[in-house]
Amino acid sequence: xxxxxxxxxxxxxxxxxxxxxxxxxxxxxxxxxxxxxxxxxxxxxxxxxxxxxxxxxxxxxxxxxxxxxxxxxxxxxxxxxxxxxxxxxxxxxxxxxxxxxxxxxxxxxxxxxxxxxxxxxxxxxxxxxxxxxxxxxxxxxxxxxxxxxxxxxxxxxxxxxxxxxxxxxxxxxxxxxxxxxxxxxxxxxxxxxxxxxxxxxxxxxxxxxxxxxxxxxxxxxxxxxxxxxxxxxxxxxxxxxxxxxxxxxxxxxxxxxxxxxxxxxxxxxxxxxxxxxxxxxxxxxxxxxxxxxxxxxxxxxxxxxxxxxxxxxxxxxxxxxxxxxxxxxxxxxxxxxxxxxxxxxxxxxxxxxxxxxxxxxxxxxxxxxxxxxxxxxxxxxxxxxxxxxxxxxxxxxxxxxxxxxxxxxxxxxxxxxxxxxxxxxxxxxxxxxxxxxxxxxxxxxxxxxxxxxxxxxx
Ligand SMILES: Cc1ncc(COP(=O)(O)O)c(C=O)c1O
Numbered sequence: 001x002x003x004x005x006x007x008x009x010x011x012x013x014x015x016x017x018x019x020x021x022x023x024x025x026x027x028x029x030x031x032x033x034x035x036x037x038x039x040x041x042x043x044x045x046x047x048x049x050x051x052x053x054x055x056x057x058x059x060x061x062x063x064x065x066x067x068x069x070x071x072x073x074x075x076x077x078x079x080x081x082x083x084x085x086x087x088x089x090x091x092x093x094x095x096x097x098x099x100x101x102x103x104x105x106x107x108x109x110x111x112x113x114x115x116x117x118x119x120x121x122x123x124x125x126x127x128x129x130x131x132x133x134x135x136x137x138x139x140x141x142x143x144x145x146x147x148x149x150x151x152x153x154x155x156x157x158x159x160x161x162x163x164x165x166x167x168x169x170x171x172x173x174x175x176x177x178x179x180x181x182x183x184x185x186x187x188x189x190x191x192x193x194x195x196x197x198x199x200x201x202x203x204x205x206x207x208x209x210x211x212x213x214x215x216x217x218x219x220x221x222x223x224x225x226x227x228x229x230x231x232x233x234x235x236x237x238x239x240x241x242x243x244x245x246x247x248x249x250x251x252x253x254x255x256x257x258x259x260x261x262x263x264x265x266x267x268x269x270x271x272x273x274x275x276x277x278x279x280x281x282x283x284x285x286x287x288x289x290x291x292x293x294x295x296x297x298x299x300x301x302x303x304x305x306x307x308x309x310x311x312x313x314x315x316x317x318x319x320x321x322x323x324x325x326x327x328x329x330x331x332x333x334x335x336x337x338x339x340x341x342x343x344x345x346x347x348x349x350x351x352x353x354x355x356x357x358x359x360x361x362x363x364x365x366x367x368x369x370x371x372x373x374x375x376x377x378x379x380x381x382x383x384x385x386x387x388x389x390x391x392x393x394x395x396x397x398x399x400x401x402x403x404x405x406x407x408x409x410x411x412x413x414x415x416x417x418x419x420x421x422x423x424x425x426x427x428x429x430x431x432x433x434x435x436x437x438x439x440x441x442x443x444x445x446x447x448x449x450x451x452x453x454x455x456x457x458x
Contacts, residue, residue, distance in 0.1 A: 057287070118297055126158075222254070229424075354433055370405075414442040
């Protein structure tokens with residue numbers, strides 16, 4: 001890091017509080033300042049180039065230098081830089097995007113609603129669900145179930161849905177009415193000898209027990225990511241979603257698919273819901289919707305949601321919810337162009353074929369002494385690192401090995417991310433097989449460097 005007092009790094013330390021960062025350690029270590037990007041690469045201030053193997057935050061599908069998105073932004077910015085959708089106002093980019101999303105949905109959806117982040121979208125989903133329960137004359141139906149290790153964002157409602165300790169501790173969360181059920185992680189959570197299907201049945205039983213204990217008439221909805229992302233890229237075991245959905249429909253509980261990471265091709269299908277046979281009432285979309293060139297998110301809601309909400313807004317006089325920046329014209333125009341690019345270039349097909357190559361190369365490392373589990377689908381994967389393969393115990397403390405290997409990855413020219421000891425891979429959907437090879441080669445070198453540090457017994 002450039003330690004001069006007026007360097008960008010020093011000014012970052014002086015003036016900027018970072019998200020998801022240890023603020024005291026940051027004062028010592030300083031930031032990695034990324035200055036530019038092209039394709040799957042980003043470059044720091046010193047001119048070091050990295051493969052961005054996390055696509056930023058799981059989001060830059062089309063890569064970091066897509067001129068068509070820049071042009072779409074400039075065109076819209078010149079024509080109508082801002083408008084909104086309050087009080088029946090609308091604008092063409094929002095209408096185009098709403099129509100496109102409803103048509104793309106894998107199940108019948110009625111309307112799109114626009115927000116600015118995944119967290120806001122989940123918050124909005126929760127409010128819509130409560131509003132609907134009141135509209136239907138079921139005011140007791142307010143509880144929401146999500147999962148331990150699920151990630152739904154950081155606003156008060158979304159962080160409550162999130163099932164990760166760091167999002168709750170010292171924030172006085174979760175709020176009331178949010179319940180958490182078991183994590184669908186077979187490798188870590190299954191009983192000895194329990195098959196994936198048996199494990200899925202047990203988790204569906206856990207869910208049913210929770211519903212019965214709370215009173216089915218009090219449970220409004222279940223939130224889940226098709227694949228858990230920030231919780232460590234946890235791929236559901238065989239039969240999981242089918243069995244969970246059977247329980248939900250038995251008690252008439254709504255299903256929200258948080259497609260913020262899986263949506264728009266990540267799993268090798270347009271939506272994770274297709275990969276896992278999920279039939280949601282609400283889909284939450286963000287990130288790859290615009291390749292995160294601009295912030296935008298959306299909810300798709302079905303008729304079961306829309307009809308009572310429309311009636312209630314009529315009874316009250318308005319649907320009292322909306323964001324100044326919701327469906328921002330420039331963000332909507334960029335998102336629309338981005339979705340056209342994903343379709344034209346068949347990036348979903350690329351996620352399938354190049355993703356299969358990524359999964360195969362990573363699985364070849366399964367017997368490495370520091371590797372506990374390799375998991376993933378399409379262009380999303382994680383390798384969970386362990387200090388001891390037999391007991392699945394971490395090296396030193398939980399997350400220490402993940403952090404070590406993640407550091408070596410950066411030295412080897414690849415930006416990855418460790419969630420505890422799970423090292424994640426989620427590259428731009430434009431990545432090629434030779435580029436995947438570069439990522440996995442760097443990972444192999446990083447593992448070897450870690451072996452040297454971890455000690456001879458491994
Ligand atoms: C599945 C999922 N839902 C919601 C969010 C929250 O999105 P945001 O950070 O845009 O608020 C994320 C962010 O990573 C996510 O992965």
